[in-house]
Amino acid sequence: MDMVENEAATADLELIVHGPAGSSKPETKLWLRMLSTTKLITTEIRRRLRSEFGATLPQFDLMAQLYREKDGLRLGELSKRTMVTNGNVTGLVERLEADGLLRRVTPDRDRRVTVAQLTPAGAKLFAAMAAAHEGWLRDLMADVDRSVVGGLWSDIGKVKASARNHLSGSEFE
Amino acid sequence: MDMVENEAATADLELIVHGPAGSSKPETKLWLRMLSTTKLITTEIRRRLRSEFGATLPQFDLMAQLYREKDGLRLGELSKRTMVTNGNVTGLVERLEADGLLRRVTPDRDRRVTVAQLTPAGAKLFAAMAAAHEGWLRDLMADVDRSVVGGLWSDIGKVKASARNHLSGSEFE
DNA sequence: TATTGTTATACTCTATAACTATA
DNA sequence: TATAGTTATAGAGTATAACAATA
Numbered sequence: 001m002d003m004v005e006n007e008a009a010t011a012d013l014e015l016i017v018h019g020p021a022g023s024s025k026p027e028t029k030l031w032l033r034m035l036s037t038t039k040l041i042t043t044e045i046r047r048r049l050r051s052e053f054g055a056t057l058p059q060f061d062l063m064a065q066l067y068r069e070k071d072g073l074r075l076g077e078l079s080k081r082t083m084v085t086n087g088n089v090t091g092l093v094e095r096l097e098a099d100g101l102l103r104r105v106t107p108d109r110d111r112r113v114t115v116a117q118l119t120p121a122g123a124k125l126f127a128a129m130a131a132a133h134e135g136w137l138r139d140l141m142a143d144v145d146r147s148v149v150g151g152l153w154s155d156i157g158k159v160k161a162s163a164r165n166h167l168s169g170s171e172f173e
Numbered sequence: 174m175d176m177v178e179n180e181a182a183t184a185d186l187e188l189i190v191h192g193p194a195g196s197s198k199p200e201t202k203l204w205l206r207m208l209s210t211t212k213l214i215t216t217e218i219r220r221r222l223r224s225e226f227g228a229t230l231p232q233f234d235l236m237a238q239l240y241r242e243k244d245g246l247r248l249g250e251l252s253k254r255t256m257v258t259n260g261n262v263t264g265l266v267e268r269l270e271a272d273g274l275l276r277r278v279t280p281d282r283d284r285r286v287t288v289a290q291l292t293p294a295g296a297k298l299f300a301a302m303a304a305a306h307e308g309w310l311r312d313l314m315a316d317v318d319r320s321v322v323g324g325l326w327s328d329i330g331k332v333k334a335s336a337r338n339h340l341s342g343s344e345f346e
Numbered sequence: 347t348a349t350t351g352t353t354a355t356a357c358t359c360t361a362t363a364a365c366t367a368t369a
Numbered sequence: 370t371a372t373a374g375t376t377a378t379a380g381a382g383t384a385t386a387a388c389a390a391t392a
Contacts, residue, residue, distance in 0.1 A: 027314040028307055031214065038211045039256060041204065050384080056358065076373060083212060088360065090375055095358085112368045112373045134201055141200035223361085229381070249350065261383065263352055268381085285350040285391045 026158035033155055041140050048136055053129050058084065060133070062092055063118065063126045066102060072117025101125060199331035206328055214313050221309055226302050231257065233306075235265055236291065236299045239275060245290025274298060 042057060049055045055063075065073060065081050073081070079089045093116050096102045101122030105115045118126065215230060222228045228236075238246060238254050246254070252262045266289050269275045274295030278288045291299065 025307065025311065027310050031310050031314065034207050034211050035215070038207050042208070043256060046383085058359070074373080083216060085361070086374065087362085087376075091359085110369075114374065134198065137200050137204050138198065141204065231382070247350085258384070259351065260353075260385085264382085283392070287351065
């Protein structure tokens, strides 16, 4: 990931919708800036998760939820927290279970329920991924902050100003 | 998309990596906030693009690039701008061409090159999508700004403060 | 030989809906 | 009847690498 490409891609995305820079509404500009930034970062994070840990971002998200809940979570709750549909949570969980990273348990009190929880191997792997992840972010944000964060700062100010015009009881400031 | 779910998802993502709120580094917090926000918005944008226009977000991105370049773009350039690999650009372009939204042309001066350009139908469809898109964003940002934008504002300030400690010649402010 | 695209492959994700078992 | 998950299906996206045509 290099600086030149970052800036090029950011500039492109700013201009996606309505041509010349500055012509979009503040909401749109903020959104495009966040979209380009998160795309740059997620692409790189995904690449590293895959090459170094054999994991995907959705899997990382799911494991993160379970890591915080030592007793595990029901699949429906996992679905809500990860914003992934029930049916697709089943598939995600199956792949992780096949790798020995989590297990599924059905409690006797309600046999409709399935609770997923990390195995020791899963918890260990997640801890390693999270640690690496933190370091990656520090580096990646350092790459993008000069070109993007300053712009975000400015865009957010405009969205806030714009929001004051049609929101009552604003919680800003 | 409702407010309660937005806030829940945001809160969850903030806590993904290191447990209690506030324990993560500023870069990580900003990143998690942007990730949760963009995920909420992209999910909804993708849903509406599909149901109202039969398009995907990558297709929208690609068409946006071509919309700005009436003479078209070489596939390699399209690949760079959309951050999609060459091989996958071929697939994207093929699907759009099959729908009559763009055409591929090979210039005589260099027969290795393929230039893609929107057809009139493609330009018309993109204009309609972009207009709708702008309205969707205004609504969606209004939904999330109270809970998220204020937090972004605060997080960015911390990243900037943190960056001042290891960047020379900062372009902030 | 280097460049531009294409093809091939394998997996994963996403969306939708029908279905099963349990309550 | 309602709820929790599972299964089925179809389409797209993503990553990698080998390949063909042209320069």
